[in-house]
Amino acid sequence: MSSLASAGWHFDNSYARLPAALFTRTAPVPVSAPRLVAFNDPLARELGLDATVLRDTGAAIFAGNEMPPGAEPLAQAYAGHQFGHFTNLGDGRAILLGEQITPDGRRFDIQLKGSGRTPYSRNGDGRAALGPMLREYLVSEGMHALGIPTSRSLAVVASGDSVLRERPLPGAVLTRVAASHIRVGTFEYAAAVGDGPLLAALLDHAIARHDPEITEPGDKAAAFLAAVLERQAALIAKWMLMGFVHGVMNTDNMAVSGETIDYGPCAFLDIFDPATTFSSIDRNGRYAYSSQPAIAHWNLARLAESLLAVMPGGETAALERAKAVIATFPERFGRHYLTGARAKLGLSTAEPGDAALFAAVLQWMHDTRADFTATFASLPNHSAPWSAAWQARLAREPGSATDAAARMRRANPVVIPRNHHVEEALTAAEAGDLGPFERLLAALRAPYEATPDNEPYRSGPPAGCGPYRTFCGT
Numbered sequence: 001m002s003s004l005a006s007a008g009w010h011f012d013n014s015y016a017r018l019p020a021a022l023f024t025r026t027a028p029v030p031v032s033a034p035r036l037v038a039f040n041d042p043l044a045r046e047l048g049l050d051a052t053v054l055r056d057t058g059a060a061i062f063a064g065n066e067m068p069p070g071a072e073p074l075a076q077a078y079a080g081h082q083f084g085h086f087t088n089l090g091d092g093r094a095i096l097l098g099e100q101i102t103p104d105g106r107r108f109d110i111q112l113k114g115s116g117r118t119p120y121s122r123n124g125d126g127r128a129a130l131g132p133m134l135r136e137y138l139v140s141e142g143m144h145a146l147g148i149p150t151s152r153s154l155a156v157v158a159s160g161d162s163v164l165r166e167r168p169l170p171g172a173v174l175t176r177v178a179a180s181h182i183r184v185g186t187f188e189y190a191a192a193v194g195d196g197p198l199l200a201a202l203l204d205h206a207i208a209r210h211d212p213e214i215t216e217p218g219d220k221a222a223a224f225l226a227a228v229l230e231r232q233a234a235l236i237a238k239w240m241l242m243g244f245v246h247g248v249m250n251t252d253n254m255a256v257s258g259e260t261i262d263y264g265p266c267a268f269l270d271i272f273d274p275a276t277t278f279s280s281i282d283r284n285g286r287y288a289y290s291s292q293p294a295i296a297h298w299n300l301a302r303l304a305e306s307l308l309a310v311m312p313g314g315e316t317a318a319l320e321r322a323k324a325v326i327a328t329f330p331e332r333f334g335r336h337y338l339t340g341a342r343a344k345l346g347l348s349t350a351e352p353g354d355a356a357l358f359a360a361v362l363q364w365m366h367d368t369r370a371d372f373t374a375t376f377a378s379l380p381n382h383s384a385p386w387s388a389a390w391q392a393r394l395a396r397e398p399g400s401a402t403d404a405a406a407r408m409r410r411a412n413p414v415v416i417p418r419n420h421h422v423e424e425a426l427t428a429a430e431a432g433d434l435g436p437f438e439r440l441l442a443a444l445r446a447p448y449e450a451t452p453d454n455e456p457y458r459s460g461p462p463a464g465c466g467p468y469r470t471f472c473g474t
Contacts, residue, residue: 007058008049011070011098012107015180018205019198022190023074028064028095029116029126031173033160035059037130037434038137038441040154043177047154048103054155062155062175064095064115071097071110075118079192080185080252081302083286088192089185089252090120093128096181107209109181110154113174127163130156130172131426134437136263137174138425142417142444143260148238149231150260151178170430179259182206184303185252191306200310210257221307225325229300231258233332236296240289241340242416243269243372247279249287249295251302268416269372270460272365278419293337297329343411344376346394346404357393360386371460376412380405413447415454420461 015023036059044051060066067073075091082089095118097110113136114128137153144150159171182202190199207214207224214223235258239246246253247265255261265279274290282288287295304322311318341358342350364384365375375382379390394404417440425436443454450458 007053007068008047009068009070010048010101011068011072011110012101013070013072013098014107014205014209015076015096015099015109016072016074019195019201021077021193021195021198022186022202023076023096024090024119025073026075026095026118027067027073028112028173030065031063031157031159031161031171033158034063034065034173035158035160036062036155037158037172037429038134038153038156038437040137040141040152043152043154046102047100047108047177049100058155059157062112063157063159063173064112068097068110073097075120076181076186077120077189078183078185078252079189080183080250081188081299082250082252083282086188086192088189091118092121092124093118093126094176094181100177107179109176109178111176111178111181113176114159114171115173125163127159127161127171128174129163129165129169130158131169131430132264133172133174134426134429135422136176138422138437138441138444139263139266139417140260141441142447143244145445145447146238146242146413146416148242148244148260149235149258151176151255153177178255178261179257180206180209180255181261182209182256183252183261184254184256184299184306185250187256187303187306188251191309196309199306203307203310206256219312219321221311222321222325225300225304225307225322226328228256228258228303229325229329230332231256232296232300233329234258234336235260236293237333237336237340239292240337241344241411242413243272243289245269245276245278245287245289246292247277247282247287249292249299251299254296254299256303267419270419271369272362272372272375273369274362274366293330293333296333297326300329301326340411343407345379345390346408347397348399348403348407349397351393351396353389354393357386357389360389373413373416374458374460376408377414377458379408379412409448414450415443415447415457417444418457418460421457 039055041051061068073095077090079088094111094113095115099107100110117126133156137156140150140153154175154177157173161171162168163171190202211227214220245267253262267278275288277285277288304326308318338355342354421440425440428436443457
């Protein structure tokens, strides 16, 4: 048995058994000189893979030059509203190798990103640059450590080839792990095809994968929609409470699993400003920090529209049912957001004025141009208009001040993927020095405790830094 065959791969490819209209069987395009740059040992072990074997011999698989046993590579078809405009899309530079079954029976997609042209590439080259792939690795692992549902990164391989963007850049392939890559845009695509059985098959697959508790033969589409709303409401609340800006919340970048996916022009707030947008292509602020809940609501309405054809009772009844479910999103988001806000303030009980108290803290941060993460990490040190009301509110809490402080430590990280630290690490990595990348990654994996090792990563950007801009990395 080869070392790759004994590495622990255990594929069962349910997506490949769906109707062929939802994907195209496509093999990755080999690269010239694959070299493992980053490998996620803890994630490999969680997946049931032999980290030692894959560190030694896995570069060819993570580049797409070889296939693990049981893989059935394919590119997924999907559509999406990009900045509000509907477009047919698909995996233009990604290949789903298959679904790894873990020793405890969980199922995860294993996808290569940057693995070459597919039938959905349009005018793209299907490749990716090293910097953006390492960026997704850093930020997604940082998000995981923060407790935010996310796709994760198993490996980054340098390809040995250059990719041409504004200038030649070192190429790379990322191995991404996700509960699935089924998007709102996947349902939009199935609905646009106009094939009822296709949409029904996709719905049944998504329910089996993410909501197996939906077993009633009635309006399972509405039940699925409600489940997706609940997951997305919880996710967006976590984004907002950590100061995360996704940057490109198109419907093809919203996973029905409730995981953060597609780390393109994302970034974290430094100075708190609700209007912050980082993406170089978001010129009108559609996906600004403060707009994210409303955009999520809009995106989910597109999912509801896509499901109308498989809702029972005729068009009018289906539309009313979908509207009723979609209308619950603001309450769902608000509930998750306020629960998290209370934790950030050290509160374990609920009082009517808690939302106003949290809003007062944010307003003060905005007025004083305070750093989002550092302010919450050091909240007791601030003397501000809201501090007396906050201390009085804490005094009404059961338990001790030590209990409240512990709640705050669990809710307020001291380390996030600070934009300037990420850029420093990527610049060094592109020049061949992985030391800054590895040190930053280690700090991001323990974000809630201040230690001597993570002290260099707790500060905001140096004085004089201009507005931060990010790019999709395509």
